[in-house]
Amino acid sequence: MTAEARHCCDLMRLYVEHEDRVMLYWPRFDEYLIPVHDGGTSGIVLRYCPWCGVRLPKSKRDSDSPDA
Numbered sequence: 001m002t003a004e005a006r007h008c009c010d011l012m013r014l015y016v017e018h019e020d021r022v023m024l025y026w027p028r029f030d031e032y033l034i035p036v037h038d039g040g041t042s043g044i045v046l047r048y049c050p051w052c053g054v055r056l057p058k059s060k061r062d063s064d065s066p067d068a
């Protein structure tokens with residue numbers, strides 16, 4: 001499970017890979033999320049990079065079965 005995701009910029013990569021998990025990246029859905037610290041795993045899905053402004057990949061959440 002060491003697949004490297006291609007992130008849009010160095011800042012995104014920095015935060016996604018940072019231990020404090022400022023930002024989450026879910027390769028499964030190709031989603032970037034800001035974690036919501038409510039004790040669960042929910043987060044706010046980002047559509048644009050907050051740093052470089054690039055449009056992020058469209059989520060695959062709707063087209064991917066969790067049990068597949």
Ligand SMILES: [Zn+2]
Nearest residue numbers: 008009049052
């Ligand atoms: Zn970026």
